[in-house]
Amino acid sequence: MSATAIPLVPGGHEQTWHRPSRGRVGMYCLIIGECAIFTIFVVAYVFYIGKSLNGPTPAQVLEVPIFNTICLLSSSVTIWLAERAIERGILRTFGLWWAATIALGVIFLIGTGLEWYKLIYHDGLTIRTNLFGTTFYSIVGLHATHVVVGLTMLLLVLLFTLTGHVREEHSERIQVLALYWHFVDAVWVVVFTVVYIVGR
Amino acid sequence: MLPGWLGVGRLTRFVFAAALILSSHAFAQGPQSTPSIFAPTSTPAIEIHHLSLFALEITGAIFLTVAGLLTYVIVRFRSKGTDDASEPAQIYGSNQVELAWTVIPVLIVVVLFLTTARVIFAIQDAPKPQAALEVTVVGHQFWWEYRYPKQGIVAANELHVPLSSADNPTPTYLKLLSADVDHSFWIPQLAGKTDLIPVHPNDLWIDPLQPGVYLGQCAQFCGVQHANMLLRVYVDTPEQFAAWVANQAKPGVQDSALAAGRHVFETQACMNCHTVQGTVATGRFGPDLTHLMSRDTLASGMILNTRDNLKQWVKDPNTIKPGSLMPAMQLSDDQLDQVTSYLETLK
Amino acid sequence: MADQTLPIHGSLDLTPPREGESTWLETLHSWVITVDHKKLGLMYMMLAIFFLLVGGAEVLLIRIQLAVPNNHLISPQVFNRLFTMHGTTMVFLVGMPLVFAWANYIIPLQIGARDMAFPRLNAFSFWLTAFGALLLYFSFLGGAGLYGMGNAPDVTWWAYAPLTARAFSPGNATDYWALALLVTGFGTLGGAINIIATTFSMRCKGMTLMRMPLFTWLLLVDSGLLLVTITPLTAAQVMLLLDRYLGAHFFDTQAGGQAILWMHFFWIFGHPEVYVLVFPAFAIASEVIPVFSRKAIFGYPAMVAAGVGIGFVSLGVWAHHMFTVGMTSAGNAFFVLSTMLVGIPTGIKIFNWVATMWGGKLRFATPMLFSTAFLFQFLAAGLTGIMLSVAPWNWQLHGSYFVIAHFHYVLVGAIVFMVFAGIYYWFPKATGRMMDEKLGKWHFWLFLIGFHVTFDTMHFLGFEGMPRWIYTYPADRGWDHLNLVVSIGGLIQGVAVLIFAYNLVSSLFKGKIAGNDPWDAWTLEWSTASPPPVYNFATDPVVHSRRPLWDIKHPEDPDWKYE
Helix, strand or coil: CCCCCCCCCCCCCCCCCCCCCHHHHHHHHHHHHHHHHHHHHHHHHHHCCCCCCCCCCHHHHCCCCHHHHHHHHHHHHHHHHHHHHHHCCCHHHHHHHHHHHHHHHHHHHHHHHHHHHHHHHHCCCCCCCCHHHHHHHHHHHHHHHHHHHHHHHHHHHHHHHHCCCCCHHHHHHHHHHHHHHHHHHHHHHHHHHHHHHHCC | CCCCCCHHHHHHHHHHHHHHHHCCCCCCCCCCCCCCCCCCCEHHHHHHHHHHHHHHHHHHHHHHHHHHHHHHHHHHCECCCCCCCCCCCCCCCCHHHHHHHHHHHHHHHHHHHHHHHHHHHHHHCCCCCCCCEEEEEEEECCEEEEEECCCCEEEECEEEEECCCCCCCCCEEEEEEECCCCEEECCCCCCCCEEEECCECEEEEECECCCEEEEEECCCCCCCCHHHCEEEEEEECHHHHHHHHHHHHCCCCCCHHHHHHHHHHHHCCHHHCCECCCCCCECCCCCCCCCHHHCCEECCCCEECCHHHHHHHHHCHHHCCCCCCCCCCCCCHHHHHHHHHHHHCCC | CCCCCCCCCCCCCCCCCCCCCCCHHHHHHHHHCCCCHHHHHHHHHHHHHHHHHHHHHHHHHHHHHHCCCCCCCCCHHHHHHHHHHHHHHHHHHHHHHHHHHHHHHHHHHHCCCCCCCCHHHHHHHHHHHHHHHHHHHHCCCCCCCCCCCCCCCCCCCCCCCCCCCCCCCCCCHHHHHHHHHHHHHHHHHHHHHHHHHHHHHCCCECCCHHHCCHHHHHHHHHHHHHHHHHHHHHHHHHHHHHHHHHCCCCCCHHHCCCHHHHHHHHHHHHHHHHHHHHHHHHHHHHHHHHHHHCCCCCCHHHHHHHHHHHHHHHHHCHHHHCCCCCCCHHHHHHHHHHHHHHHHHHHHHHHHHHHHHCCCCECCCHHHHHHHHHHHHHHHHHHHHHHHHCHHHHHHHCCEHHHHHHHHHHHHHHHHHHHHHHHHHHHHHHHCECCCHHHHHHHHHHHHHHHHHHHHHHHHHHHCCCECCCCCCCHHHCCHHHHHHHHHHHHHHHHHHHHHHHHHHHHHHHCCECCCCCCCCCCHHHHCCCCCCCCCCCCCCECCCCCHHHHHHCCCCCHHHCC
16 A cells, blocks of 8 residues: 555545545635625725716716627627537537637627717716716726736637647636636626616 | 632722722812723713723623633643653543533623613714704814804814703713814713714714813824824813803904004915904914914914914924924014914904 | 654655755745745745834834833824834735745645645745835835835825825825735735635545644635635725726715725725734644644534634624724624624634643643743733724724734734744744744743733723824823833833844754654644655655544554544
């Protein structure tokens, strides 16, 4: 026997020794920490609903971004399909769904940019205009930053895929990365609800 | 098993007596220069004092019990030199013991919490009687503004309130506001402290039962001269208070002999920050000076109100209170003399 | 003392010795680029000890200024920077790095792993912390220069709004505070993620979660707490910077913003933070006390449950720092209750440590001296905490020297004492040499005396109405004698720490050779060489109980029969 010189071993039956994947644990931890950050910004947003001393108000200038939201939430579906593809080793399908995810994410960002352009130049709402401006741009901006970071990572993976470096044995890592993307989408559900439904 | 268990009660009481004496002037009758929380002379402070003694008894008993046990353990189970190398019996735990020392603390918490909650509601939600004096306190960096809305007077740094008594309660209700950053109003002998937070009015009430001057100071860091934002509360007898109010209500003294000084005051930008009732000086940034000479101290309690101190303050506040927001006005010696003489007439 | 090699096969260093000495440049290089958890743990420790000395120097200046009334030795501007930097340094550059020092060095050794889960993230986190520290201290050089102490933060370590708004803090002092702590905060997050992933994913065979050493358990809980503790501060600091630089209004009272919001966010971080800081003390006590009592820890499952309980409840007590801000009576009452409740699992831990000692054979080597003092002092600290939880009494004691006395009883009386215990305990493992026992005893007794002279006295200054954050006080308040006593105690502690520093350095060169297991202990780190080889264990250990080495040393009475 290799490992120890302990003479008496309890039971004697060998159970399989299970431990979770460290990448997955690490990503869950990161997500928990990020949730805490977003919670603080959500609390600030909710706290200041209706408290601005001057206009414009959300009802006056906000349009519900239905199309944008559908794109972003669909990207969770496409990335899920990509995960299933690489699990089964079908790399071409994986690459296509992965690229679709990126495309949807980019559309979301463009949509956000267009929305901000309208708010700033047509409605005169900036981060310093009033409390609504402050809390709106910071929470939507924080989310958009996370989308940018996510897209950067997704793009890197796409590059590696196109150069043939991504294979079936990387499916665990792909799933860990996809977890982050799912988190970004889940946060959007919360932000969307708070900003465009509750707060308007 | 545990020696001296019965002695814990006596020991506990002794420790409290010692603590009270050490913390000075227990049960003092009136104000003292050391503003001790154990010398209360107003109902909120008295209520807190009683609660604190109860809390001390409980925590003291816990400390003596556990520390006593630990002391016993250290002495009794110390490894002796003559010991063999054998290990003692390995005890891994006991569910009953764990249960016991979970349940007992829970009970203690319940008792202490209920007692505490009662006092919270008694102080915070006390109904305001009709005869209560209302004062609005505005905290500034680094001085105190007092406005008496019903009496129509404005004062600074020295708060005058009437004496109260059990059979004829005349409490003072303070509305706490801030003109800039967070401050905190703390006169230990009269009440616990409450913060002054901008755009967030707070309330505090006192009913001083002994006359005299009570000391305190700002208790929330507010900037460079937080340390010298001192508080003086003058608890006046009804006659004294009425006289004070009457005097404060008068407009500023206009003595034509001091016209030169008044001219300096009004042309050297003093009036931009300070008010003298009945003159063109209506500045609100600094303390109201209409009755400056009715105050014992200057610079919110830092120095006595004498001619020399006043002159030095006007010449350059930063030599007395470095970081004060009042600038040195670069007056010539003559201007300084004149304006000081003028200020000395503002009784 | 079992200092001979133990028969856990494969735990000895099998690397052949290296020929010739490395140059000092090669040595330095190996430390700078390292991803080895042991080296990184030691680097965190060196950072912490360095800043402990710096923060200590800051407070000695403070205490000299406050030793007599109306002192003009130090200007108010400099004084306010000193106490702000003292607090910020001790919390973020001493307390937090210590969490990672202990966790990084010891956890992989205790769970039979080769390294942490993410070695490169580990290094990155350390260097972020170091850079943040550099940024914070660079503030002393900015602005008006060295004697005005430049632009060092001067808004207290709480940095309350609106004092931190551009209008009231026009220079860059506040920005240094926010940015430096943002940087160290990311390092902290990385470190916490690493600890959790390591503990869940890298345990050796047979080590179920309920067979991990309590040290590892408690740092696992600590790291979980950190995930949701440091991040609210990060969020609040981002908001503060948006206010100061982009004209946002989060805490701008003139635009409808609320100062109270900063307070809530800060204390939602700030209260769990103090539990983050104290958990390592619990962790070390849970290792040292059993070994020096020659008994297993009493109530292991209860200790795990209490640790987890403390972690959760500590998230719900934050507004006990805000009893004076004008919350409703119901709000105040809620936080009174939650605060008192967190005292219960905390007390249970103390009881379990005492029960561990009960019936044991207590050996009072230096680590045990510090641990015993810790028990008395942490008990007292917890009880003054209960006093502070009584909200009406808190209305008197908040913002006074009583509070300073209370939290230093925890930070110094509990945490620093256990830091010393831990260093004396694990120094032999890390260096292969024992620290000097005689110097250790001098260090202990002098530090104990100085600690009590300072902090026992300080409680009474609070009772006498002395508030915090004041650079001087009038002569007629009657605070002068007690302040002098407090200051003298500080000097005594300073001398004790110097003795410790000397002991630390001289033992590195002249300490008695320690061997694998100088204390006759029972967890896996004592089965490998001192210092451990870079790979820790030549083959992966397999364990069957909470004390694998006890099982080996007592084959007739192994732990797994009773667990």
